Amino acid sequence: MSHSGDPIVFTGSGIVCGAGGTVPEVWEKLNSGETAVRQISQFDASHWPVKVASEVTLTPRELVSDRKLHKTISRTDLLGIYAAEKALENSGLPAYREALPEGEQGAWNDRTGLVVGTGGGNYQSNYDFFPLMTEAIASGEGELYHFGRELGNQVTPMWLLKNLPNNVLCHVGIRGQYRGTNACITNQCASGILAVAEAACAIRNGEADRITAVGHDTPLEPEMVYYYHKLGLMSGRAPRPFDQARDGTVFGEGAAALVLERESEARARGASILGEFLGFGCCNEAMGILDLASDGNGVSRAIEMALESSGISASEVGVICAHGNGNSTSDRTEIAGIRRIFGDRMPPMTAMKWCYGHLIAASGIVDTVMMLEALKNGVIPGIATLRNVGTDLTPLPISSDSVQSEAEIALILCRGFAGVDTALLIRRR
Amino acid sequence: MSVKEKRRVAITGLGLVTPVGNDVDTTWAALKEGRSGAARITNFDASGFSTTFGAEVKDFDPEKAIADRKLLKYASRSHRFALAAAGEALADAGISPTESTSTRWGLAVGAGMLSVDYTDLQKVHQYAAANGEFNADGLLSHDFPGNPLAFCRWQANAGQALLTKQFGIRGYASSVHTACASGGQAIGTALKVMRRGQCDWMLTGGFDSMLNPLGISGFCLLGALSTDNETPERASRPFDLTRNGFVLGEGAGFLVLEDWDRAVARGARIYAELAGDGNSLSAYRITDSPPDGDGPIQAIRQALSDAGITENEIDYVNAHGTSTQMNDRSECAALKAVFADRIGDVRVSSTKSSMGHLIAAAGAVEAAVCCLAIRYGIAPVNANYETPDPDCDVNLVIGQASKQRIRTALSNSLGFGGSNSSLVFRNPEEVKA
Structure with a gap:
């Protein structure tokens, strides 16, 4: 995969999750050491074995002001549309288009794409x-x-129509008249991070000049909690990734979006650049919907693919944001995969689900938005729920506190059902 | 953007499970004749619904198609179609993942939207909503037979999990869903993954089955289905003036993609080159594309440009042609805009006239149909066409299939939500070394 020439950069980001409705809000929460996992309010969970989750507190009107639309879409769509439009606003692209001569706007719209990753529906x-x-x-x-x-x-x-998995694609397109290349990825947890990767590839491939990548999901509903719990995947408290006492994950709801374009275009229109997309890897372990390879070979192959597509070596990675969902097996096999690449020279690592829960389809892209902040601010957020690193995992370069960092390149890992492993590399700019 | 030499991708295997046949040969024979797969619904009691017929897959024996009984437990109806069609495609290609090649094999599929079996919903209803109001605590009842296996069946990438496991595909794997455009977009994704070198082989396709009480409900509520309950076999009549909605089908279609040079080197039978992919967003309405074809036009033009050809080289179009008033009009407007003076030279048919609309599988099944049309030099018939619609005055293949050499074929898939996908298939004889 060639990446010479014009780098792909991020020029806008948007986020909404239990930890807040803006990038600075979520970043601050992440570094406050305080989890946004709270008592479930959307249904009466007082008799449930799982009573907590990380819920978005913005009202539907605050998410999408057009009340008419509320009747024709689902809650997950509200979150996706909100994040996408915040990212676009942040990138300055809508204002830029407004300033174009009217005759050029149509062609500009045709070259503006959308790639969305979604949970695909609910019960x-x-x-x-x-x-x-x-x-x-x-x-x-x-x-x-x-x-x-x-x-x-x-x-x-x-x-x-209310339940179409591709509603965010449809409505962000209609509302903003973005009409270029598009995709709607329904690859469970990997959906959102793959939206970022596919968006970057589409721009490199010349299919579009700018693309908004979105990931959104609302896994929090009784039946989903019930099944996850039955399968032994749920904890009753904020997740404790990589901890000796880790005992599962909890749901979060939310969305994130990133605007991607070529650096030359971004510079020409005077956009601020949040970071650079370097490359990604995606593979799977072919063991069925739930099983994971004990040696972590899917994780290591995804990292290898990402390094190769980025043209960098493992030693250049300055920080890792792990999937770290807090499940014993998932965390253990993830570390096994990471070690296959980095050996005993692992860069500092963090994970974020302790704070805003597991956003399933949105998880990887939410983490990516936060890692862009981490690189920019020179801070790696800690895993605040960490007390003792699991004896099966130690030693690990992780901390419960935020630490200063000069890392330039971040590796973001995201894993999902069907044994899918993805790895994304981004660079500070 | 510098013009790079695009990696050439061959289609070397096909697999189909459709309402007109449970394999490629049977399906193709039916499509040539325009035999209908539509009939009164037998999967469940549909007698009270506004539409009582559909195009069901018939006499499908999952245990014959799928040897692994354990895998079957995790497989929904559409997954079973997928496993059977994918197995046929790999056998047809004569190549499948091995220990040493598994990580270079990828999978990209168009999967149906998350749905549940009516019987599963009945259990939730019984325990947690017997009076009509949902009460979450009902799920905690000791007797509630909530089955994690059923949960696994309905996860967004459950079909993907079964396919990668069954065939040992360990590289890139993903699922997409853009409603009726899903199958086309999945194949487009597979082409891109091949071209960027992340895989050397891809298994790609689509699968869906909405012929169940909840699936058909959504379309009945929208009024999207034909209600010609007395004449199911004539109900799907794309481009006919009297068309009145689509016919819901089910099934799966799969293709094996392979690096062109490798395919040639091993002496594989090459159906076609997967030459181009285009997609656009209509950004107009959820269910319709614009009457002037804006949206589909851009997708078709992109696909032609991606294939490095002009409209002059297309001999056959397998239309999306759902048999709804709006879709067929919009699609014809797009074809007329793209082909302009040549519109009379391009043969057009919608094989949904025979098979019905396979939703997320449609684009994949129709991609396979384009491959067969090229290989056998036959444009399948647009069945059930009687009354011309002045808005749909394209050169339809009517009456019987048209025997003719096809240099390149175009397949359109236009989805609810406004996603448009176009694919271009090139006759291997047209591929210059």
């Missing part, structure tokens, strides 16, 4: 059918017969 959307199901059972007719016949009287005609 709750089907609950809209419950009143009808109750009625159908009581009807004395065949249940499905009654269900089908009365469907149109009981459920909104917009039901399907």
Whole structure:
């Protein structure tokens, strides 16, 4: 993969999660040592084994002001649209387009793309059918017969559209008239980070001149919590990645977005540059939906691919942001994979899910936005819930406190169901 | 942007499970004749729904198609189609991942949207919403039979997990979903991964099955489906003036992509070169693309340009052609804008006239159809066409399939949400060394 010539840079970022609704807010929370994992408010979890999550506290109106749109999209879409439009605003691109001669705006829109990573849907959307199901059972007719016949009287005609996985792509496109290359990635946890990677590749490949990459998800719903808990993946408190006492993850909801373009274009329009995209790797362990290779070979292959595509060596990596979801096996195999590359010369490492929970499809891109801040500010946020590094993992260059850093290059890891491993490399500018 | 030599990508294997056949040969035979796969729904009692028919996959025996029983437990209906079609594609290509090549094999699939079986939803209803109102604590009941296996089946990348495991694909793996454009965009993604050198082989395709109570409900509510309940086999009539909605289908389509030079070196049968990919966003309305074809036009032009050809080299278009009023009009406007004076020379058909609309699988199945059209020199028929629509005056293949040499073929997939995908397939005889 060639990366010579014009580097791809980030010129705008947007974020919303339990830790805040702006980049500075989330950054500050991350460095405060205080978790944004709190009592669940969206449903009564008082009898549940899992009572906490990291919920977005902004109201729907604060997320997307157009009330009409609220009826036709889901909560996850509100978050994605919010983050995308904040990132675009931050990049200055909408204002730049406004200043173009009118005759040039159409072509500019055709060269402006969107790549979105999404969780792909939730269980709750089907609950809209419950009143009808109750009625159908009581009807004395065949249940499905009654269900089908009365469907149109009981459920909104917009039901399907409300639940399309590609709604953020659709509505950010319509609202902003961005009409270029696009994709909607539904690769579970890896969706958001792959949106960043595919956006960068599309620009390199000449498919678009600028792309907004978005990741959004709202995994927090009772049925999802129930299944994750049954599978032994959930903790009852803020996650403690890499700790001896790590016992699972908790959900967070949220979204993040990044605007990518060529450095020459960014400079020509006087945009501020947040950092540079260097390269990425993506592979999988081919062991089914939940199992992980004990030697971490997927993690190490993803890192190798990322290093190779970036044209850098492992020793140039200044900081690692691990997936660190707080699950015993996931954390252990992740470290095994990292060690296969770095041996005993691991650069300082951190992980962020202790603060804003596991955002599933949005997790990797939220971490990327925060790592751009980390490089820019010369600070690596600590893992505040860390007490004792797991004896199966020690020694690890991690800290519970934020530390000063001169790192230029960050490696961000993101893992997901289906044994998917991704690695992204970014550089300070 | 400097013009780089693009890596050439060969299509060397095909696999299909469709409403008109559970493999490539049966499907192709039906498409040549324009035989319909639509009939009264048998998967469930659809008699109360506004549409009571669909294009179901018939007589599909998952245990025959998939040897690994354990894997089957994790597989939803659409995953089973996917495993069968992918297996056929790899066998057809005569090459599959080995210990030494597995990390150079990738997977890119268009997967259906997260849905659940009605029977799974019934259990949640019974325990947590019997009176119609959802009460989360009901799930905590000791008797609630919430099954983590079912959970695994409905995860966004569950199909991907089964495919990579079954075939030992350890490189790049991803799933995309842009509604009806998913299959096309997945193949476009696979092409890009090949070109940027991240993989040397890709298994790519799409799978979907929305022919269940909840799946069909969404489309019934929207009024998107044909309600010709008395004449299911004639209901899908793309470009016909009297068309009144699409026919919901199900199935899977898979392609094996391979580095061109390697394919030639091993003497593989090459169906076509996957030559170009284009995609755009209509940014117009959720369900429609603009009447003037704006959006699809850019996707088609990008695909042609990506393939390094002009519109003059396209002989056949496998249209998205859903048989809805708006889609067919918009797509024809786009074709007329792109092909201009040549529009009369380009044969157009929508094989949804036979198979119905396979949603996330549609673009992948139709990509395979383009490969077969090129290989056999036959443009399949646009079935059920009777009454011309002045807005859809393109050169449709009507009455019977058209025997003709096809130099390059174009396949369009236009999705809800406004994503448009176009792919260009080149006849291997047209590939200059």
